[in-house]
Amino acid sequence: MDNSTLVKPFKSINRWHMLGWLLVAQVMVAFIGRSLAPLGVLIGQDLALTKAQIGMLPAALFLGQSIASIPAGFIVDRIGSKRLLLYLSFGLGGAFMLMAISSNYFFVLLMVAIGGVGYGTMHPTSNKGILHWFQQKRGTAMGIKQMGVTLGSALSALLLLPLAAAWGWRMALLAACALLMATGVLAYRFYRDPPSAEPHEPERKISWSYLKESIGAMFRHKPLVLLSIAAMGLSGSQLILNTYIVLFAYEQLGLSLLLAGMLLVISEVSGSFGRVAWGIISDTIFKGQRLIVLVYIAALSIGIALMVTQLPEGISFWAIASVVAVFGFCISGFNGIWMNAATELVPFKQAGIASGFTLMVGSWGVIIGPPLFGYIVDLSGDFNYGWFFLSFVLLFVIVLLLWAKRLANKETQHNKGV
Incomplete structure (x- = not known):
């Protein structure tokens, strides 16, 4: 009786309006958090930073995110x-x-x-909102919300970089942060939490010993461990492209700062299409064989990275844009296939802990990759050595994925035999 009276006032609320506020907040959070890539060249010039120090900026953001993700969920x-x-x-x-x-x-x-803690908190916050409001069409709602990450990143390069070139990066970032805070106030004013999420289900308490046992089981699952280490290389390569493509095009290829910033927009938009397209390809052409799709993604990315090393100074914008579009389509489009592979390697009841485990391991590629790439460029004085390094990392990723596939096939055959 209490429950029905409690829920009644919420029936007049349009859940798609609530999704709209979650999407707006996600876009603005990505707009600020992902601003480090397009603004990196200006911040580096202002503070006289090396390439490795510029690479530490997004690494610090994702370190904050990795620290925040589990506490934010609680x-x-x-x-x-x-x-x-x-x-x-x-x-x-x-x-x-x-x-x-x-x-x-x-x-x-x-x-x-510290900002990365706020950035990382957005994922469990928005995901929880969608889980609350959408019992049906939840996948559609989650897909719409996830568009906010790449949309915010693309807008950051499209809008914030020209503003920073005109006003200076400090004033542009201060204005953007004020807009984010205003968005937070509006979201707090107009967004509503449902009174209860699935009130008919009793809350499950998981003990610390159970959690340790589950994590230990993930470490003992060799195909999942190999996939997660491979994801370190893929994640690191993705952020290397996003962090350094503007600097590379501006400093080594001679593009203007605004055109170099447009390459980041192209990369992010292509990655958005890639996330959908690779999922369709894996379901139809490869009949759900996610690991082999990741091998193809890594192999194509190696070829494109090597192609980037051959781009001459003074090359036309559209020539480099076409290369970057394919690069982004591959290396920024792997995420959904990775998550599907991780959850499908383990029994269904372990899918949640497998997702958390592989994210925990894979996120270290984002923390380590960009500073290491920058250090190699600083040491050599040539971005091409960095792209060769990225190619080598992806070659190692292919070896790990093929090894994981072989072990997973053995497990499947063993289970069928039993």
């Missing part, structure tokens, strides 16, 4: 999405505002990491 379960939308907006916006008024590199790095 917190959103307790206080809901509505309040966290406000808190994370002010956390990310406030940290990046402090970064924008500082000239001390280590303080800038610290603020980026």
